[in-house]
Amino acid sequence: MNKHTISFISILLLILLIGTLLASCGTSNTTPATSSGGSSAGQTLLQERCSVCHSTDRVTSAHKTAAEWTTTVERMVSNGAQLDSQEQQTLIDYLAANYK
Numbered sequence: 001m002n003k004h005t006i007s008f009i010s011i012l013l014l015i016l017l018i019g020t021l022l023a024s025c026g027t028s029n030t031t032p033a034t035s036s037g038g039s040s041a042g043q044t045l046l047q048e049r050c051s052v053c054h055s056t057d058r059v060t061s062a063h064k065t066a067a068e069w070t071t072t073v074e075r076m077v078s079n080g081a082q083l084d085s086q087e088q089q090t091l092i093d094y095l096a097a098n099y100k
């Protein structure tokens with residue numbers, strides 16, 4: 001291989017790499033847009049953040065009022081659940097609506 005072939009190949013690889021990066025950006029950008037509608041966002045949070053230490057059955061078999069869910073979610077956050085305050089509210093709304 002001469003120098004030209006090598007630089008041609010590295011440019012090709014670079015283009016491929018950028019294409020892959022752009023494609024994966026595209027898919028990760030569409031995910032929040034589709035899951036931003038109320039209950040499905042809450043459901044995603046429940047499945048992703050509340051199944052770390054115990055199964056989600058532990059959550060979905062419970063029946064609580066909005067105030068009780070608020071206390072529970074706050075306690076789980078102090079146990080170590082990873083939720084910012086916005087996500088906590090989304091999840092509490094979801095739980096209070098579906099597991100009362």
Ligand code: HEC
Nearest residue numbers: 049050052053054058059062072073075076079080081082
């Ligand atoms: C860092 C680990 C951890 C994470 C993450 C976690 N939990 Fe828990 N959860 C526990 C532990 C430990 C217990 C048992 C002791 C207790 O009740 O605090 C528990 C118990 C529970 C219970 C049964 C007790 C009750 O009050 O009814 C519910 C419901 C619950 N978790 C909901 C959730 C929800 C909702 C989430 C997501 C926000 C969550 N958990 C995330 C550790 C965790």
